[in-house]
Amino acid sequence: DTEVTQTPKHLVMGMTNKKSLKCEQHMGHRAMYWYKQKAKKPPELMFVYSYEKLSINESVPSRFSPECPNSSLLNLHLHALQPEDSALYLCASSQGRGSQNTEAFFGQGTRLTVV
Amino acid sequence: KQEVTQIPAALSVPEGENLVLNCSFTDSAIYNLQWFRQDPGKGLTSLLLIQSSQREQTSGRLNASLDKSSGRSTLYIAASQPGDSATYLCAVRKAGTALIFGKGTTLSVSS
Numbered sequence: 001d002t003e004v005t006q007t008p009k010h011l012v013m014g015m016t017n018k019k020s021l022k023c024e025q026h027m028g029h030r031a032m033y034w035y036k037q038k039a040k041k042p043p044e045l046m047f048v049y050s051y052e053k054l055s056i057n058e059s060v061p062s063r064f065s066p067e068c069p070n071s072s073l074l075n076l077h078l079h080a081l082q083p084e085d086s087a088l089y090l091c092a093s094s095q096g097r098g099s100q101n102t103e104a105f106f107g108q109g110t111r112l113t114v115v
Numbered sequence: 116k117q118e119v120t121q122i123p124a125a126l127s128v129p130e131g132e133n134l135v136l137n138c139s140f141t142d143s144a145i146y147n148l149q150w151f152r153q154d155p156g157k158g159l160t161s162l163l164l165i166q167s168s169q170r171e172q173t174s175g176r177l178n179a180s181l182d183k184s185s186g187r188s189t190l191y192i193a194a195s196q197p198g199d200s201a202t203y204l205c206a207v208r209k210a211g212t213a214l215i216f217g218k219g220t221t222l223s224v225s226s
Contacts, residue, residue, distance in 0.1 A: 002161075004158075006158075033213055041218070042204060042216035042217060042218050042219060043159070043204075043214075043216055045213045045214075045215075048213050056212070056213060088156070090158055090159065092159075092214075102146065102147060102208060103147075103149065103161060103164040104149060104161065104206075104208075104214055105161060106151070106158045106159035106160075106161070107158050108157055108158035109156075109157065109158045111156065
């Protein structure tokens with residue numbers, strides 16, 4: 001099973017709403033990632049969790065708040081977003097640091113529209 | 116800072132052609148390189164992973180090569196099919212970091 005599951009697939013939210021994106025993997029991976037992808041652009045790294053600890057935070061605005069409750073789950077909490085935050089949000093996982101095989105697997109993404 | 120460049124940005128070929136997609140990176144001290152496929156509005160599907168100590172990897176009609184010293188990788192697609200139409204992304208990783216992506220090559224295969 002090389003599946004990373006993201007929910008919801010689509011989300012429309014107003015600028016005053018609070019919502020959460022969810023990501024789950026059961027491959028035993030210890031590194032999980034959030035990427036943001038705008039149309040016709042490559043994915044851009046937002047956050048990295050390694051062994052449930054935030055290890056990389058690419059200076060993302062505080063209206064995005066990541067959470068890693070356990071090694072299989074990764075959430076992205078959204079609050080007071082702006083229309084320019086509309087994008088495809090991708091979750092990924094890999095075995096983590098020190099592993100010889102660090103192949104990354106991605107979910108199908110959440111298409112977020114902020115109105 | 117690592118930069119990844121993919122050439123060409125777009126490619127249109129008739130069905131059956133063999134084709135090569137190119138990827139170059141500025142910092143040769145990479146841990147591995149991964150090729151992905153992305154269909155419009157969808158997530159990324161891993162195609163091939165090449166470790167820094169490897170020269171190439173093969174999966175079906177796909178063959179990826181890596182020349183770490185020159186900072187180059189190629190993805191060779193044999194006997195292209197309309198179902199191969201997608202955007203192909205190259206990404207590199209240094210030890211302890213996340214993937215850094217190129218902008219991709221959008222491939223269109225006509226029947």
